[in-house]
Ligand SMILES: Nc1nc2c(ncn2[C@@H]2O[C@H](COP(=O)(O)OP(=O)(O)OP(=O)(O)O)[C@@H](O)[C@H]2O)c(=O)[nH]1
């Protein structure tokens with residue numbers, strides 16, 4: 120079994136998850152952003168294929184929580200943005216390990232689905248691979264074998280950007296992995312899959328019907 124080193128970027132909760140504002144009362148928004156990251160990191164750390172997790176964040180509350188879960192923490196490079204943060208985090212991972220970057224907004228993530236995706240990512244031939252989000256537009260997981268840089272292209276239509284950079288799409292049926300949460304509708308969809316305990320404590324039930332237009 121490959122043991123993976125994983126980098127997870129987390130924006131400070133005071134400014135992050137801005138498209139999710141309004142899903143919970145304003146006073147609870149930062150707690151929700153923290154809960155999404157906490158449930159994601161906990162699920163990643165529960166995955167037997169994962170040997171270590173490095174969270175890249177400038178947020179002291181995020182750092183404290185994920186350290187308590189067993190992750191290491193590195194700060195963002197100054198005013199760098201998402202892809203530089205991932206590259207900086209990757210520089211702190213063992214170069215000879217299989218490496219992955221995972222977004223911190225997967226509160227429904229099932230460790231068994233991440234295990235399956237990482238096993239698929241390590242199948243020969245060894246190369247960069249990625250898992251697109253549920254709509255097929257963004258990216259939730261980017262992987263690279265030893266000695267090959269992750270070369271992240273997250274942001275906007277990143278599935279196409281990763282494919283254009285030579286990474287190969289992973290095609291498995293992993294709904295909890297692909298369910299990132301950017302909006303209230305995404306949060307409802309994650310809830311229907313079953314969210315982690317901290318997200319569930321703040322949002323006890325989906326807010327809208329399954330047929331709500333996305
Ligand atoms: N460390 C770090 N993480 C980032 C940065 N920008 C985004 N992220 C993280 O990257 C992942 C995917 O980002 P988005 O889904 O766009 O999250 P976001 O920027 O908080 O959300 P919006 O404000 O709605 O765009 C999430 O885990 C974010 O916390 C950054 O500048 N630094």
Ligand SMILES: C=C(OP(=O)(O)O)C(=O)O
Nearest residue numbers: 257258273274275277301
């Ligand atoms: C940064 C990304 O996430 P989102 O679509 O959630 O903003 C991405 O998918 O590349």
